[in-house]
Amino acid sequence: MSAAPLSVNGRDYRWPERPIVVVCVDGCEPDYLNQAVLAGAAPFLAGLNGRGTCLTADCVVPSFTNPNNLSIVTGVPPSVHGICGNYFWDRESGAEVMMNDARFLRTGTILAALSHRGAKVAAVTAKDKLRSLLGHRLQGICFSAEKAREVTRAANGIDDVLGLVGMPVPEVYSAALSEFVFAAGVKLLQTARPDVMYLSTTDYVQHKAAPGTPAANAFCAMMDRYLGELDRLGAIVVLTADHGMNAKTDAFGRPNIIYLQDLLDAWYGAGSTRVILPITDPYVAHHGALGSFATAYLPAERIAEAGRRLAALPGVELVLSREEASARFELPADRIGDLVMVSERLTVLGSAKAKHDLSGLDAPLRSHGGLSEQRVPLISNARADGLPADRRWRNFDAFDLALNHLS
Numbered sequence: 001m002s003a004a005p006l007s008v009n010g011r012d013y014r015w016p017e018r019p020i021v022v023v024c025v026d027g028c029e030p031d032y033l034n035q036a037v038l039a040g041a042a043p044f045l046a047g048l049n050g051r052g053t054c055l056t057a058d059c060v061v062p063s064f065t066n067p068n069n070l071s072i073v074t075g076v077p078p079s080v081h082g083i084c085g086n087y088f089w090d091r092e093s094g095a096e097v098m099m100n101d102a103r104f105l106r107t108g109t110i111l112a113a114l115s116h117r118g119a120k121v122a123a124v125t126a127k128d129k130l131r132s133l134l135g136h137r138l139q140g141i142c143f144s145a146e147k148a149r150e151v152t153r154a155a156n157g158i159d160d161v162l163g164l165v166g167m168p169v170p171e172v173y174s175a176a177l178s179e180f181v182f183a184a185g186v187k188l189l190q191t192a193r194p195d196v197m198y199l200s201t202t203d204y205v206q207h208k209a210a211p212g213t214p215a216a217n218a219f220c221a222m223m224d225r226y227l228g229e230l231d232r233l234g235a236i237v238v239l240t241a242d243h244g245m246n247a248k249t250d251a252f253g254r255p256n257i258i259y260l261q262d263l264l265d266a267w268y269g270a271g272s273t274r275v276i277l278p279i280t281d282p283y284v285a286h287h288g289a290l291g292s293f294a295t296a297y298l299p300a301e302r303i304a305e306a307g308r309r310l311a312a313l314p315g316v317e318l319v320l321s322r323e324e325a326s327a328r329f330e331l332p333a334d335r336i337g338d339l340v341m342v343s344e345r346l347t348v349l350g351s352a353k354a355k356h357d358l359s360g361l362d363a364p365l366r367s368h369g370g371l372s373e374q375r376v377p378l379i380s381n382a383r384a385d386g387l388p389a390d391r392r393w394r395n396f397d398a399f400d401l402a403l404n405h406l407s
């Protein structure tokens with residue numbers, strides 16, 4: 001163990017003096033917390049007024065899970081770490097592939113760096129899709145709630161997680177999958193007592209329930225109880241989110257969808273363009289792979305005209321060229337298409353209508369991906385004195401806040 005500051009990806013981090021827990025609440029639009037506090041469902045969070053820190057931060061656009069979780073654990077945007085979606089067109093292999101493998105990661109994580117310096121580090125994620133990225137080169141504990149039954153000391157740095165947590169393995173589509181993450185965090189703090197812990201939940205509830213609804217408040221109440229336990233166990237807790245969440249429907253509850261591939265096929269002929277939806281992942285039942293961000297590959301002579309036509313569509317907020325998008329959103333230019341499209345708050349972008357299976361949507365569509373889901377909470381149980389009032393906080397400043405500014 002060393003007390004010297006640790007430099008990771010161009011930033012210095014102070015050594016933790018007491019346990020640090022950074023919590024990434026998937027899809028936690030700030031109003032979920034505000035409404036739960038108003039309803040009296042989150043007494044611990046409410047009680048931080050006066051003793052804690054409450055900021056609002058901007059997440060990375062595309063406001064999706066993987067780019068933001070990786071930004072938080074590396075402290076830098078996707079232009080540096082390389083993960084700009086769940087899914088992308090890999091030009092090298094000429095195929096559409098999931099981006100959930102550590103070989104796509106272009107830089108190390110704060111978690112791994114701390115562990116190599118001798119800190120006890122633990123990372124717990126709800127869905128297994130994030131585990132290999134979050135656990136990249138991490139010497140410590142790293143497992144998912146989804147695969148909690150399969151953990152081994154060799155692969156995950158811990159065994160018998162089920163015995164430790166005392167909960168059965170939850171369904172992948174459930175609020176309990178996130179509860180398992182919190183419960184594991186509390187048990188780990190009581191037993192292994194990591195110096196630094198990262199907990200990342202899943203947005204199953206947020207995709208179905210709007211802020212202030214009974215299911216949303218119940219989720220926040222669950223979270224609030226565990227946050228209170230982490231606080232009582234002496235940890236500095238920083239809560240942030242990977243992205244917000246919004247309804248994407250009309251008043252009848254029908255999703256507002258722009259099927260980009262169908263449009264481009266009609267304009268330029270089938271097979272001449274390729275729409276990629278980086279929200280695509282193996283767990284699509286709750287959003288049908290529909291979000292507010294898309295990218296497209298087109299023949300060079302079509303790019304400018306297609307950009308103008310797409311920008312004129314109702315529901316489209318923004319169309320950017322690759323260069324503009326990589327500069328504005330700090331994205332790796334080689335992993336996005338010729339055009340980037342962002343839709344408005346109530347609208348999502350689809351590929352071809354025939355490619356989306358919406359049969360799993362048992363509630364009106366709520367999703368994310370755009371600028372309208374960029375604002376997220378950045379809250380701590382500890383006080384930060386002397387923060388510059390004009391700083392634009394990002395969710396990937398969570399470790400900077402936790403290690404360098406809180407006491």
Ligand SMILES: [Zn+2]
Nearest residue numbers: 026027065242
């Ligand atoms: Zn997410």
